[in-house]
Amino acid sequence: MANKVKEPLIHITRRDAIPWYKSWGYRAGAVLLSMAVCALITVLTTGENPLSVFGTIFDASFSTQRRTWVVFQNLAMLLCVSLAVVPAFRMRFWNLGGEGQILAGALATTACMICLRDALPNGVMIPVSLLCSIAAGALWGFLPAFFKAKWGTNETLFTLMMNYIAIQLVSFFIIVWEMPKGAGQIGIINQSTEIGWLPAVAGQKYLLNIIIVSVLTVLMFIYMNYSKQGYEIAVVGESVRTARYVGIKVERVIIRTMVLSGALCGLAGFLLVSGTDHTLTTSLAGGRGFTAVMVAWLAKFNPIWMILTSFLLVFLDKGASDISTNFGLNRSFSDILTGVILFFIIGSEFFINYRISFRHSAKKEEEKHV
Amino acid sequence: MFDFFLTFIPRAIIQGTPLLYGSTGETLTEKSGNLNLGIPGIMYVGAISGVIGAFYYESSLPGPEAFNGALAVAITLGANLLGSLLMGLLYCFLTVTLRANQNVTGLAMTTFGVGFGNFFGGSLIKLSGNEMPYLALNRTSLAFRTPMPGASTTGWFGQLFLSYGFLAYLAVILSLVAAFVLKRTRVGLHLRAVGENPATADAAGINVNRYKYAATCIGSVIAGLGGLYYVMDYASGIWSNNAFGDRGWLAIALVIFTIWRPNRGILSAYLFGGLYILHMYIPTGTDLAVKELYKMAPYVVTIVVLIISSIRNNREKQPPASLGLSYFREER
């Protein structure tokens, strides 16, 4: 008897796995495509020829040494937050609270720098504020993790809300500490004494941050791949049942991992205040908590891919903001380009995870799945 | 005391209306199982699209006397709807058709949307030749802000209930309609089934993807209206970059606060609106710092609601069960 079942024209099945070079090929293709679209948008809005646009973008990051340092500083900060959210994601825990955890850490550092400036010498101040910021970030990570482990409270929404609590806390303290009164901002803290400022290494004020984050990248890579805790995180993320079967205390792993994640965001806050900005604003985190989520997710926790993705985003961000100054556009231009690139990378995941086959070959596939 | 309420309540309502739009839209979206974290971006895009429409209408006029309020409203609304609809479609294409991760997609949309809003906002400000960093669309805004008839003649009643532009009433109507559709109609029943258990809905012959697309796009359009209300009514037609602030996230918080019920959203939105401006009415008023702590209240309250509902584990008060997951029939 003829099979009269109407088959869909396109049949989509999940792929087993594709070799790494293919999946990277898809991603690279997506990036190239997105660059083309970005170029098109830029050309349309500026009327400039594409080559000079790319020239501007490149110059923005590499035309002067100072610019290159800034790019690497920004890259380091984004990477630091991305590294921080990696363990949580590996565990399938959506830490969207990076923004708040950074601010919590930054707030703690600022508090130390302002309240203890007369009490502590610089050599003690820096470790103290480092510890405080790590503790503050860890606390911001602990709260949602505790409720998730105990009652399964939705962590996506919880961490999201924690961001705004941190922002309002920071707003509160900015007014408490504002300098001068009524300015609505703190200004550069300890400008004359430089107490609590991270020292410049080899004359470069960003170098220490970059070194710290580089070390952190290596440590995180080791932690995730070669430590028992990293292994436990991977098992819990993959299958809670398997974790219980081998005797892993799932609740403890959830809390421990989120404390770590928050602590590293807190560290990023410390680096931002103590290392570069020397002040506290509500936009200090600059959306890095969210961008990091996308970087970590899209890079599938692969550190090299994370560095590349972060670099791409920072590079374009700088480039786009230069284009906007050069052509009298506005700085938000870079957010549009970032968005476009992200959409393409997000979309490319589909072609990595799924196979699309057309009607004639669909039947065989179906058999497999029944 | 009465006077206090007479000034406080209308302000809370005006402050709460964008949130109400956002939360109604997001509730519909989440009912289909899509956690759209792009809502803040969509509200920005909705707002700027409306502003673009209004700007071009106003600047195409030969003179002020040619201004037609109804036409201005129509053009602005049309541009607004189109902008938010396209954002909704983009989100659906990525998460439903391409099954991309919803959180990542939503965050990318927010980055994009806020950037889009500020970019075009900035460009328009430059085009308008304004020295100040804002764009004023007074005439269109006045058309949006026309109060109900009798607002000024009915005393306190008019002040409390009739003094708003039509979009404020539309927000209430839309949330009531959304509540009705979800609770009483077949479409609503099917939508709830899709968000709770797409496999079961699929087995019952419901087209899961179509429902997800429809709910998310309609939700985006409604949320986009919130952005429009903010510029045209609350801000009196003045666009300045980033002024919309974190209201989009507050709208998402509101969805949790209302436990996914649009009809509860009305009073809750006004409550959030009230909390947002409460600091202005606090006797300690001189301390500016404290007002920032008051602004924290909506988020704290939302977390408390989230925690309590998970501890009590009441099945009626949980997020839709498949929230955040993409559906693929052959996965099971």
Add this chain to the structure above:
Amino acid sequence: MNTSAAVEMRNISKRFGTKVQANDNVSLDIQRGEILALLGENGSGKTTLMNMLAGIYFPDSGTILVNGEPVVISSPRKAMELGIGMIHQHFKLVDVLSAAENIVLGLEGKLDLKEATRKIREICDAYGFDVDPNQKIYNMSVSQKQTVEIVKVLYRGADILILDEPTAVLTPQETDKLFAVLRNMRDDGKTIVIITHKLNEVEALSDKVAVLRAGRYIGTLITKKTNAAEMTNMMVGRAVSLDIDRPEPEKPELRMEIRDATVRDEEGLLKLDHVSFDIYGGEILGIAGISGAGQKELLESIYGLQRMEEGSILFHDPDTGETAELKGKKPLQIQQMGISLSFVPEDRLGMGLVGSMDIADNIMLRSYRNGSYGFLNRKDPKKMARWIVTELGVSTPGIDTPVRRLSGGNVQKILVGREIVQTPRVLMMAYPVRGLDINASYTIYQLMNLQKEKGVAVVFVGEDLDVLMELCDRILVLCGGKVSGIVDGRKADKQEIGMMMTRVGGEQDGQ
């Protein structure tokens, strides 16, 4: 009145992939107004056959006639149009909706819950269902949910109802109630097919019984004119000789004493009811039973994954001669007591292994705590992985291949291999050869025998009675969470075991 049968299935065949012939040229008639029991062992093709009536699967070949007319059943919706409704083992209900809302889900037209409620009440009154249309599903017991599923099918106007092992989830009282309702429906002219492997249910309920074995149709009997022995015969067939080695146990010694093990599931249903037996080192203890008779709970509670409400598990250490109580201990605690239990769970990739990790990392699951200073030691697991791959003949590109990409047999070899490398005192295996081809299966049998010869106590939960009888020294038969009996594997009779699987204590205890 149409005199033809309600459903006629002619020469129906269905294959899955290249290996599994689920149905082979089955022809079956279902008469109007009767209750037909479709009887067969696990995997005999009963559900597949009925799924083709319900529009879930489409037959590879053969014809289906409904009321004498040839039909094409391409989807569940089409089946419903023909008046065929199936109640699956896994309910398709939305938890937060009410019964009435679930019942009308997917239908067209205006939503009128009042009218729907009225109609549901009517159906309930007509057949004696006890269901509150306004009650939410999450508040319902399993049997209430099942009732909602049945009413849902009737609401859509079905007059041919197929129930897939409806009693598997019910208490005896609930079963009686269901049967009463089904009889009412039959008396009303509905046609009912009940898929089962329980003989007492066949006898209690059905008018006729059709038997399937290994995907083939064996025959149809009138229930009143047959008996349990005849049905069992048809269901299990003659014992086949498989030529599996069975060395004589050497000096079996008492390893574990399980007494009055009682376990309830999350919904409070009794899954194990005062189960008592002994496990000996140097022998293979088989556990037989229909699916869901408590096998999973038994192994998991011994291993420490399920909480035992009552009872005790005593472990006798052959080296020290000491005895330890394992009840209430978690897997890790048992391990830390120095007691090595190995457990090959039924759900290999969902519980035993991590699909996305490579072979070596999966081997490490059991031993990752051995590394020093918080770091993993991958050297030993890699060595073990290589040993397992060569020793058990795992075909894989390398030990760094994610296990998800391996075939079922190779996945199982890795899991079993890992559990054996732990040098266990007790090795428990749940359905270790399910889905494996014949060669892989024999590898697993050999491994079990090797462990037995080393003095390990092997517990083997199986579904193929022929294998159990050829391999095991003793066979414990479970039935509905109770011990139905323990038989000697060398003297056991297949019919006898089949009987014990469906009735506690076998024939003499039957109702």
